[in-house]
Amino acid sequence: MADPARASRLASRIKVIVAEALRTRVKDDRAETITITDARVTNDLQHATVYYTVLAEDEEDKAAGTRLLETNRGALRHELGRQLSIRLTPTLEFVADEIPESAAHLEDLLRKAREEDERVKNLRGDADPLDAEAYRSRGEQH
Template sequence: MSSKSYPRSRRVAQQAQQVLSELIRRELRDPRLGMLTLTEVRMSKDLGYATVYYSVLGADPATAQEILTSAAGMLRGPLGRVLGIRHSPELRFVHDELIETGARLTALIRQAVDDDQARHVESSAEEIPPAEHPEPTPERRAAEDGLEPDGV
């Protein structure tokens, strides 16, 4: 793979995501974080800044933001050492709302489909009038016409 098709900043970002996940799991033992997932890390081209996108389950995103922002300085040193780069990147944490948005859109789509199906069932019931006279059988038709039914 050539470096132009896969820039160094992207390779370092993937490694930073793995390292930060482990550091946060090991070093930050704050129960207010809930289940934290790092969804993506984006590095600047000069590797001076890392934007870390995260999602939380079972915790308030604002509280998680405060905890992560205050821990950024503590995480920066070990991250730089493990990555083997001269200057550790400045960490910026951003709550990733993509998962919540996707779940909300899925629920809306499911609701729309259910409503459409219910509407279809209601309109089908309205189109078919209740049977005042049952559909005549072949035997009944033959008797009404004065003919003998088939097979007799």
């Protein structure tokens, strides 16, 4: 079993090799819309998971990018075997990266929080937080 540091180094190398192979070996214009975001390798160096995003407007183009990766899996693995100096070439698994969607959702939540803060600020008006009377309910005696 390899150490985790070696697996990490191999994963970063696989990320670069797959990205370059997409650009040079795959003869399809849709490959330009695919970005390799990360790669992970098991500690035994037998399996690699490659994370990707497809920069496309609609779901049909994203599905086409996914199909492109799946149909070229063998060519990409062959390129890995050619460029890596390890005994066994790891198998490739492609997983769509969900980080861009999560980031967009987080940005939406932050935008809503800023709007709510602005609304509360406008409701506050000219209230003076140092005025003790401002925090008393009507009719409350001291």
